[in-house]
Amino acid sequence: MRLPSLSWMKRICLALTLLCLASFFLPSPAQKQCSTALVAISYLSFCLQTLRRHKDELATQHHGFSAELNQANAQNVLIAYASQTGFAEQIAVKTAQHLQDAGMNVAVSSLAAIKAEILSKTSRILFILSTTGEGDAPDNAASFTRLLMSQKIDLSHLHFAVLALGDRHYQQFCAFAHRVDLWLKHQQAHSLFDMIEVDNGDEAALRHWQHYLGLLSGHTEMADWSKPAYQEWILTERELLNPGSLGGPAYRIACIPARDAGSGEYIWQAGDIAEIGPDYPTKNTSEERPALPHREYSISSLPADGKLELLVRQMRRPDGSLGIGSGWLTAHAEIGQSIKLRIRENRNFHTPSQDHPLILIGNGTGLAGLRAHIKARAARGHLRNWLFFGERSEAHDFFHRQEIQDWQACGVLSKLNLCFSRDQAERRYVQHALQEQQADIVAWVEQGAAILVCGSLQGMAEEVHQTLSNLLGLDKLEQMAESGLYKRDVY
CATH class of the missing domain: 1.10.12 (Lyase 2-enoyl-coa Hydratase; Chain  A, domain 2)
Structure with missing residues (x-):
């Protein structure tokens, strides 16, 4: 029977x-x-x-974290995990502890306990999701997948982020997390930042997650969960790019390896990240102090340039003191001094292997990641490149002006749209230029163009994403993201 x-x-x-x-x-x-x-x-x-x-x-109750949040509050965060071996659960607890230490109200729950009514009352949720086998959901996510993801729910009030845990040896890498991410977007939920994929417990990817937790909580000085294996580099150049600007000072920073550059650890691609290990402004050998947390910057050069370049905005805290990473690179470290640096591969911001036309969109120091891609395209002879760049003032904030104008003159940039927000009475940003160029953008996309976005998450990236959704259609934009033709490096 x-x-x-x-x-x-x-x-x-x-x-x-x-x-x-x-x-x-x-x-x-x-x-x-x-x-x-x-x-x-x-x-x-x-x-x-x-x-x-x-x-x-x-x-639903880990190490003192409650199973529910009793009231709507800007400091409330729900953390939901789907775990097969317990690793996602461990990361959920670490995440909760990090946010709680930053003063936020945190709840931790298995994905099995997440129902529609919980999502309807939650304003912010972090998903930490494993994928098992060939793209399957963990056992404790079965009810969420079967009962909840089959529904159409209005989640336009919800802001979320996804940490995807998987193994690249499997063909369907992080497939379950991708399905959840796509379902949430179809329910009109808003992503706090782009999904982070972790291959086999990769510590660098987990530090990237922790980097965003610091931005989310407003406390960016928490100790790293794991210390990066830094290499030694030498700070060789520091150039102020925007003298007279009303905005924060922005610097071009250049470093070279302290030893033989023939090693493979000094090779990177356009789109990769430099993890910096800041140091204290002054040495005090009589006092042992904890290591400062790492900072991440988009690399703006290529190995062929003979140096690793960054574009760093000097940040100041409310009390006037300099930020940990930007202060170290733009003020405290001396030219010729040793710098702790590690190159981290960032596959999520690499361009497609084929020669697609490329639309590059960025603002401020986000030009760094786009600059490396334009350099790489020029080296390969790929000339259908279109740059949208926004800053405050053309007179003071046109970073790498001569280089960009040279690219335009020789045809590396076939189209260039600049938006300087303070140069006219009405503020003008890159999303406004995108709207004005709708017909050409649609035509480029129909011809197979890829789109790269680099810059500030709050404001620019959100507005650009919404504008592209309106111009191309949300389904088309998601289709491009799935096929690697729409990528972002936002912070």
């Missing part, structure tokens, strides 16, 4: 009932043996049920 679709506990109860009925037809000795077995099985099922209840309680 085939049992209907029942939970394992209901199956045990049904089996016990059938066994009890059958025992009435057995001889007395057999009845006694059967009764003994029934007592043992009943006790076992009770223990299993108790254990399962205990696990469910643990799944």
Whole structure:
């Protein structure tokens, strides 16, 4: 007989009932043996049920984190995890601890406990999702997948982020997390930042997640979960790019390896990231101080340039003191001094291998990541490149002006749109230029163009994403993202 679709506990109860009925037809000795077995099985099922209840309680209450948030609050964050081996659960607890230490109200829950009514009352949620086998959801995510993701729910109030855990040896890398991310966007939820993929527990990707947690909480000085394996570089150049600007000073920073540059660890591609290990402004050998957290910057040069260049905005705290990373690179470190630096591959911002036309969109220091891509395209002879760049003032904030004008003159940039927001009475940003160029943008995309966006997450990236959705259609933009033709490096 085939049992209907029942939970394992209901199956045990049904089996016990059938066994009890059958025992009435057995001889007395057999009845006694059967009764003994029934007592043992009943006790076992009770223990299993108790254990399962205990696990469910643990799944929604970790190390002092509550299972729910009682009221809507800007400081509230729900963390939901789907874990097969326990790794996603561990990262969820670390994430919660990080945010709680920053003063935020945090709840941690297994994905199995997330229902539609919870999402309807939640304003911010972080998903930490494993993928098992060939793109499957973990066992504890089955109900979420079957019951919730089959529904159409208005989540336009919800802001979310996804940390995807997987293994690139499998063809469907992080597939479950991608399905959840896509479903949330189809429900009109808003991403706090782009999905971060973690290959086999990659510590660099987890530090990237922690970097965004710092931005989310407003506390960027938390200690790193794991210390990067830095290499030694030498700071060789520091050039102020915007003298007289009303904005914060922006510097071109150049470094070279401290030892033989023939090593593979000094090779990078356009789109990759430099992890910097800042140091304290002054040395004090009598006092042992904790290592400062790493900082991340888009690399704006190529290995062929003979140096690694960054474009760094000098940041100041409310008390006037300099930021940890920007202060170290733009003021405290001396020319010729050793710098701790690690190159991190950033596949999510590499261009497609084919010669697609390329639309590059950025503002401020986001020009760094776009500059490296234009250099790489020029070196390969790919000339269909279109740059949209925005800053405050053309007179003071046109970073790398001569280089960009030279690219335009020699045909590396076939189209160039500049937006300087303070040069006219009405503020003008890159999204306005995109709207004005709708016909040509649509034509380029129809011809297979890829789109790269680099710069500030708050404001620019959100507005650009919404504008592109309006110009191309949300389905088309998501289709481009899935095929690697729409990529962002935003911070």
